[in-house]
Amino acid sequence: MSEMDDMDEGSGIIKKFMFLNRKAPHGTVYALEGLEVVLITAAFDQDVSMVFTDDGVYQLIKGVDTKGIEVKDFSKTYRALDGYDIEKLYVDQKSMDARGLTEEDLIVDVTVLSVDEMANLMAEQDVVISF
């Protein structure tokens, strides 16, 4: 079997990827860089779930205006994710509650999960990548 055949065979594998987002936007580069990696992964037709927990839930807040700090407002990119077939967005209920946030405050439709549900979701992944 040639090397090319190996690659063709490998390209058909779809793995379950979870991207775990735990940082607020802007203060560090994690949120923006994570989003870039998610888009790349989706381009390879992988099964992508995005999870927002701890300060990561702040990434999805609507009503953002970044002009004053002169950085890119990437919050709109979350709304474009379904165009890349990324439709599995999950937020942690406990993290939302601790920050006084509800689904109404978020820029995209999400599924709200309990800690136990989140743990099960993580356990069934092939790959977990944390930002």
Add this chain to the structure above:
Amino acid sequence: MLHIVNKSATDRGSLESCLAMATKGSAVLLIEDAVYAVTKGGAAAAKIQAAAADLKIYALGPDLAARGMSGRVLDGVNVVDYGGFVDLVAEHKSCQSWL
């Protein structure tokens, strides 16, 4: 004295360390991810409101706006712009940044 905090209170302990060390009459300016602490319903809201009795609490407006938090600021917190940031630094004899 002016204390400056830039890390989220739900991610790091720098706000708590700052509030423990800030003496009566001091100013505390929250910037970058620290601004989430002065938002209604947040985990640090009660701590900030208690601290506001003895300290002057400021938050940087452009950082609140960039995080979609402008409409959620707690009563008793003074929102300043970059000019106000400079004024605070100039008005106080010394600054401590809680990195």
